[in-house]
Amino acid sequence: MTPSQTVGPYFAMRLPWPDGPFVVPEGTPGAVTIIGRLYDGAGNIIPDGLIETWQAGPDGRFAHPDDPRGATPGGYRSFRGFGRCPTAPDGSYRIVTLKPGPLPAPDGSIEAPHLDVSVFARGLLDRVVTRMYFPDELTANAEDPVLSSIPEPARRATLIAVPEPEGHLRFDIRLQGERETVFFDV
Amino acid sequence: MTADIRTSPTVIDTGQLVLPSYERPTGLHPPLDFDAYRSTALRHPKQALVLLPHRLTEVTGPLLGDSLITPTDADLTTQHAGEPQGQRIILTGQVLDSDGRPVPDTLIEIWQTNAAGRYRHSREHHPAPLDPNFDGIGRAITDSSGKYRFVTIAPGAYPWGNHYNAWRPAHIHFSLFGRAFIQRLVTQMYFPGDPLLPLDPIFNSVPDEKARQRMIARFDIELTQPEWALGYHWDIVLRGRGASVFE
Numbered sequence: 001m002t003p004s005q006t007v008g009p010y011f012a013m014r015l016p017w018p019d020g021p022f023v024v025p026e027g028t029p030g031a032v033t034i035i036g037r038l039y040d041g042a043g044n045i046i047p048d049g050l051i052e053t054w055q056a057g058p059d060g061r062f063a064h065p066d067d068p069r070g071a072t073p074g075g076y077r078s079f080r081g082f083g084r085c086p087t088a089p090d091g092s093y094r095i096v097t098l099k100p101g102p103l104p105a106p107d108g109s110i111e112a113p114h115l116d117v118s119v120f121a122r123g124l125l126d127r128v129v130t131r132m133y134f135p136d137e138l139t140a141n142a143e144d145p146v147l148s149s150i151p152e153p154a155r156r157a158t159l160i161a162v163p164e165p166e167g168h169l170r171f172d173i174r175l176q177g178e179r180e181t182v183f184f185d186v
Numbered sequence: 187m188t189a190d191i192r193t194s195p196t197v198i199d200t201g202q203l204v205l206p207s208y209e210r211p212t213g214l215h216p217p218l219d220f221d222a223y224r225s226t227a228l229r230h231p232k233q234a235l236v237l238l239p240h241r242l243t244e245v246t247g248p249l250l251g252d253s254l255i256t257p258t259d260a261d262l263t264t265q266h267a268g269e270p271q272g273q274r275i276i277l278t279g280q281v282l283d284s285d286g287r288p289v290p291d292t293l294i295e296i297w298q299t300n301a302a303g304r305y306r307h308s309r310e311h312h313p314a315p316l317d318p319n320f321d322g323i324g325r326a327i328t329d330s331s332g333k334y335r336f337v338t339i340a341p342g343a344y345p346w347g348n349h350y351n352a353w354r355p356a357h358i359h360f361s362l363f364g365r366a367f368i369q370r371l372v373t374q375m376y377f378p379g380d381p382l383l384p385l386d387p388i389f390n391s392v393p394d395e396k397a398r399q400r401m402i403a404r405f406d407i408e409l410t411q412p413e414w415a416l417g418y419h420w421d422i423v424l425r426g427r428g429a430s431v432f433e
Contacts, residue, residue, distance in 0.1 A: 001284050001423045002400055003392040004215045005374040006223075008359060010307045014297035014323040015361060017254075041228035048309075054247060054367045064246035066366065068204055082248035105241045106203045116243045116367055123225030125216035125391050127372065129238070150236055175229050183231045184238035185210075186368050 004126040009048050011120070012086050016050075020084035023053070023097035028078070030058070032099055033168045034132065034161065037091040038119065041176030045091025049121035051173070053083040053095050053132075055114070060101030102140055112140035112147070119173060128183045132171045133160045146184075155182050205245050206427050208368055209284065216391035223387040224348055240368060247367040250293045252327045259325040262298075262338040270320035272301025272339035274415040277403065281332045281362065283369070284426030288332030295361040296324045296336065303342030303356075312344050337415065343382055355382035355389060362422060369424040376402045377418070 007015075024031050034053075038046040056062055057079055063071035076098065083095040095115075103111040115132045133141050141147055141160065150156050158181045161169035173181050218230035238244065258265050263274060281289040299305050299322060302314040306321055322341070326334045341356045357374040364370065376383060383389050383402075392398045400423070409417025 001211055001214055001397075001425060002371065002373055003394075003397045004371060005359075005388060005392075005401070007361075007372045008374075009309060010297060010305045011359065011361075011372075013305060013307050013321070014295050014325075014359075041230075041232075044228075046229070052370075054243060056243065062242060062246040064249065064365075066206055066245050067242060080248065082250070103242050104203055106205055108202075111241060111243075114243065118370060120372055121229060123223070123227075123229035125218060125220060125223065125226065125388070127370065128218070128231060146238060155233070176232055180231055180233050182233070183235050185235035186238050186240070186244060 006122060006125050007050060007120040009122040011050060012048075015084065016086045017084065021094050021096055023055070023080050023083040023095060024076075025078055026096055028096075028098070030098055031096055034095040034097065034115075034171055035164065035168050036093060036171040036173060038087045038093065038121070039091065039172065039174045039177075043177060045087075046121055046175070047087055047089045047091055049087040049091075049093075049119060051083075051085050051087065051093045051095070052118040052120070053097070053115045054118075055081055055097065055116065056100040056103055057081065058098050058101050060103045060113075099134060105145060107145070109145045110140070110143065112137050112144040114144075114146075117171075117173070119175070124175075128175065129186045130173065130181050130183050131159050135160055135163055135169070150182055158182050203242075205240065205242065206366075208240055208245065208366065208425050208427055211425060213393055214397055216393070220387070220391045223391060244368045245366050247365055247369065248363060249291070249365065250363060251291070254293065255325055255327055260334075260336050262320065262322065262324045262336065264337075265321055266319040268319040270300065270317050270339050272317075272320075274337070275340050276335070276337055276409055276411065276415050276417045277358070277375075277420065278333065278335040278409060278417070279403075279420040279422065281328050281334065281364075281422045281424065283364070283424050287426065288328075289364055289369075289424060290328055290330045290332050292328050292332075292365065293363050294326045294328065294334050296338075296358050298322045298338065298341040298358040299344055299356075301339050301342055303344035305344075314342070314344065340377070340416070343380075348387060353382050353385070355380040355386050360422065362424065364424045371422070371424055373422070374401060375420050378402050378405055
């Protein structure tokens with residue numbers, strides 16, 4: 001296999017797309033806007049990071065050959081499932097998407113609605129992966145096999161977005177330090 | 187019917203939901219905490235990573251089609267009216283998974299310096315000239331056999347301030363998706379014989395010598411076009427489905 005190397009400081013030449021943050025077009029009925037900032041271990045914002053998200057549709061399905069259930073017939077037109085946003089000079093990012101549905105897991109459990117989130121930056125020799133969960137899913141989150149697997153229950157809160165005015169959701173990501181976000185070995 | 191073990195996906199039958207199973211490489215990727223690369227100091231998680239079993243979100247991924255691509259995206263020497271400065275190169279190879287299966291129809295994005303070692307980026311202050319005819323960015327989609335091809339200019343080395351007299355070896359940044367979230371890879375391709383490689387903390391952050399060598403392209407005289415361009419060959423291997431449940 002080919003090893004990972006850092007994305008470096010100059011990925012913004014190529015990787016950002018004008019519509020990258022829009023998993024669905026802005027103004028799509030039911031769209032939710034996720035905002036957040038990326039922080040380092042000194043509590044400083046990271047202005048040269050890249051956030052990517054991947055998620056199921058509102059029906060909990062993927063338009064992908066390895067989802068054995070297949071996509072919903074008719075599907076969600078213009079829903080890409082994938083979001084990409086570089087962090088701004090103030091460390092902020094934004095993703096506009098639809099809330100995913102819950103997902104069945106092979107062991108029979110149910111995963112609460114979530115986004116898989118990758119963080120790339122200068123100083124990260126490999127991406128780090130986390131998950132964002134939704135604050136209005138108390139019951140589903142309590143039963144989610146991934147959240148439940150996090151050894152220190154107090155740290156689970158780092159994966160749950162916080163409601164903001166205007167219906168936005170805030171998901172700050174802390175690479176290190178106090179309130180360090182939970183990251184996964186994928 | 188003859189089963190071909192190499193091409194039939196390994197699956198875990200869980201009754202209702204059957205998902206492909208991907209291997210988990212150990213000791214391949216660089217550690218997140220790596221002193222010699224100073225920027226890792228405040229940017230690496232200090233808590234242990236939590237093992238994430240691969241479920242639906244991890245074994246699927248964005249299948250970004252060729253609607254993103256324009257014909258000049260894969261030829262970085264023809265994106266402007268004039269010819270860029272520097273050594274023209276042809277860079278080709280195959281994207282495979284670690285079981286040897288080609289990865290077709292997958293997006294590759296690249297970015298690099300120009301021949302003088304200068305990136306076209308607002309935060310780049312290396313006093314080397316920009317080239318008005320070279321942006322240093324490209325995209326391609328692998329074909330049905332996983333092959334890709336770029337035409338570009340050999341990038342230059344540049345100083346980067348990590349330590350006294352620190353110079354990055356010439357490299358091209360690569361970003362790949364594969365077909366699953368867990369196959370996503372961002373890496374760098376290096377050139378054979380570069381005297382800066384043994385001195386570079388980023389290249390040497392990969393712990394295994396053989397794995398480091400897999401980041402270096404191979405000069406290919408067969409691919410080299412007479413009176414025109416040098417040829418380099420570089421295959422990229424993504425995580426495969428090799429870890430069988432029978433092992």
